[in-house]
Amino acid sequence: MIVRPAQATDTPALLALAQRAGPGFTSLPASEERLAHRVRWAQRSFAEQVERADADYLFVLEDDDQRVVGISALKGAVGLREPWYNYRVGVTATSAPQLGIQRQLSTLFLSNEMTGQSEVCSLFLRHDQRHGHNGRLLSLSRLLFVAEFAHLFGDKLIAELRGSADEQGCSPFWDSLGRHFFKTDFQHADHLSAMGNKPFIAELMPRQPVYSCLLSDQAQAVIGKAHPQAEPALKILSAEGFAHKGYIDIFDAGPVIEAQVSKIRTVRDSQPLTLNIGTPDEEAPLWLLHNRRLESCRITAAPGRLMGNSLVVDRLTAKRLQLQPGNSVRAVPLLAKVKAI
Amino acid sequence: MLVLRPVEPADLTPLQQLAHDSLIGVTSLPDDRDRLRQKIADSCASFCADVTRPGPENYSFVLEDQATGHLLGCSEIIATTGFYEPFYSLRNREFTSASRELNIEHGVQALSLCHDLGGQTLLRGFHVNAAWARTPGAELLSRARLLFIGTHAQRFADGVIAEIVGYSDEQGNSPFWDALGKHFFDLPYPEAERLCGLESRRFLADLMPQYPIYVPMLPQPAQACIGRVHPDAQEAFDILQREGFETNNYVDLFDAGPTLYARTVHIRSIYQCVRSNARLDTAIDARGRYLVCNDDLADFRAIIAELDWRADQPVGLDLRMLEALRVNEGDAVWVIAL
8 A cells, every 4th residue: 555646547536435435525525527626736736836825735545456545635724815714612701709600601712723734634545445554554644744844834733523413414513503604504514615615604604702502402512522433533643642622613513633743743753764675574563654755755654674774674665665775765653652551 | 549659768668569569570679678768769869859961860650549548550760871880781683694705695683782772761660560550550650751751851861761571481481591691690580680680780791791692593482582572561561662662673681571762852752741731620521531740850740630621721630630740720730641
């Protein structure tokens, strides 16, 4: 398996993936035209022909038979072209000492806090490939890419995780809040959002803070809760140092998790090493490896034996990375070390 | 005969009974002897004060059955709202939710805390014994205040408002309060209304929602309360509406009862009442029913009288009427059809 930039010839495969992903996966709309457009934009991003505000690095996960089985993406910056909105879950405190009343009311404050930060998004892995370390490779490869090309990204990486929705795709949070301002159901709003209209929908939302206690009980219960399908992504990113610091999606209240780039494990622990070809022993740990190239970026996971400043991997791994012995590789252990208790 | 007059210190005990019987939402009538004693004292001082422009005065009236000496109701005027403390209301306005790109524009109702109704004259504290509801006595109790405002115009503002008690059920539950106020005050509705009558309203400011409340987010029963009149307050509402008062975009913070507003000079009893002179008439051939009041301040009196009165003529009143109004033949009186 390798992770590489998406290219024009991937469009049919991406469309098939989008159709498998279904309507809940809004950042990957099953529209050939939109996908083709996104791939073109990604190619220009990898070629450094676009500004950070517009950069959209789209990666595919490809097996050794050159079949595309997964996708993930990295946006240079959010909110630099259109306002990017989140709610911050805060508190309004009041008191009337003479009556002995103190109240702390959960309150949603509209915020553009994430403006200019980079976003990891659009991760989808075919169901039949959800085994081994494929999910981890697909997700973490973006972080290793950021480690190599930090100047192309913001100080923070964020991820908006899909919020709770019922089996019909209805979001209790949307039903209790957004619906009143947009006057349409969640699926329709979600669809428009997927078509790039999210900032316009956001404009319809109230500017003023919203008291959480006035939302339905169901809506209050899902604030900051990730959809069960987003749990694996949450788990992987949490282990990397991403944390939920109170920001949520304004439509479905899914958590926005964030991390300082320099503190992300993959970024912090990764290092440039010299690639050597050999036979890593059977006990050799798994490494996440990047060929340190931008346009012809290749990232894979493989066992490797660290010897001084060089990393010994097998021939196939070097081939997957399009590297020769003696080339430099950026490497980090694929798995976060479990701290001894 | 029923006579409306300013409240007096001796009225304390019967006034407390009226306060006890009044609706929960009539916060200006707390069932609290000390507060009522203070209210009476303030009112007496206001009637005696030399006033050239509206200030903090409150004028409290009682409706007395002269035959029995019983008090049948009470009502009140506050010369200026918000004089010492901000006067809070909820403004019910549409805010526009629009997106040019999506070609969408629609209104969403939102309730915002405001002091917009400060500086007006306020009618409040209206309560009439249930046996006298929907009788001319109730009309006298409410409208005599308007005659008083009209005949002492320098004491009152250019606009008059009245807060009408909003809906609550027989157990005293207000669906509006339960959906909104309860979250912010952590009190049951009757307790909040009671405190409002007793305490400084400062606590309102401390606890109230400072951000708009979007109406569609409230449960249906609460939404239905916005501007809804308590069944027992319907009469108070109807009387003022006939006087030319209109509902506006303001509702009560606690129960969402409507606010009525009229420009003072546009109030029917004020612009239609006629100044005339009293004349003793021992055999009145009554042709219609009228509200009649004297021209006094501290000795203000108003009655309902069956009269044979023609415009530009002195008003023929019998001896009992003259006594009730505390006027002599030739004194000025004001008259308006009931």
